Amino acid sequence: MPEPDRLPAADLPPGTVRRSGDWAVGNRGDDKYFAVSRRCRHQLADLSEGSIDADGCLVCPWHQSRYDVRTGEMVEGPTGFLAYHGPTPIYSQLVQAFGRIARLRVRRAARIGDDVVLE
Numbered sequence: 001m002p003e004p005d006r007l008p009a010a011d012l013p014p015g016t017v018r019r020s021g022d023w024a025v026g027n028r029g030d031d032k033y034f035a036v037s038r039r040c041r042h043q044l045a046d047l048s049e050g051s052i053d054a055d056g057c058l059v060c061p062w063h064q065s066r067y068d069v070r071t072g073e074m075v076e077g078p079t080g081f082l083a084y085h086g087p088t089p090i091y092s093q094l095v096q097a098f099g100r101i102a103r104l105r106v107r108r109a110a111r112i113g114d115d116v117v118l119e
């Protein structure tokens with residue numbers, strides 16, 4: 001059985017997201033850690049460079065698609081595509097429909113001692 005992935009908990013203060021291999025690992029506060037696959041379902045941005053919003057969703061750094069990190073589901077579609085950033089209502093809904101089906105992979109992440117461990 002492979003060794004689980006670990007990150008120092010000190011590197012994951014509340015509100016931050018970090019990269020661990022193929023995973024975006026974050027801390028939503030109150031020791032609520034998460035790990036989801038790193039590639040956005042829209043245009044493959046690296047979600048480990050994203051942010052966590054007030055609802056605890058992971059926000060893509062490129063066009064701000066929002067993900068529920070508990071399920072991996074895209075809960076709000078992108079605002080833009082390629083280098084364009086702005087309203088794209090119908091397009092956004094289509095991408096969101098895809099992101100509801102093609103969810104991010106989710107892994108359990110928990111603090112054990114001084115580390116956050118992905119199981």
Ligand code: FES
Binds near residue numbers: 061077
């Ligand atoms: S690449 Fe993530 S929203 Fe566009």
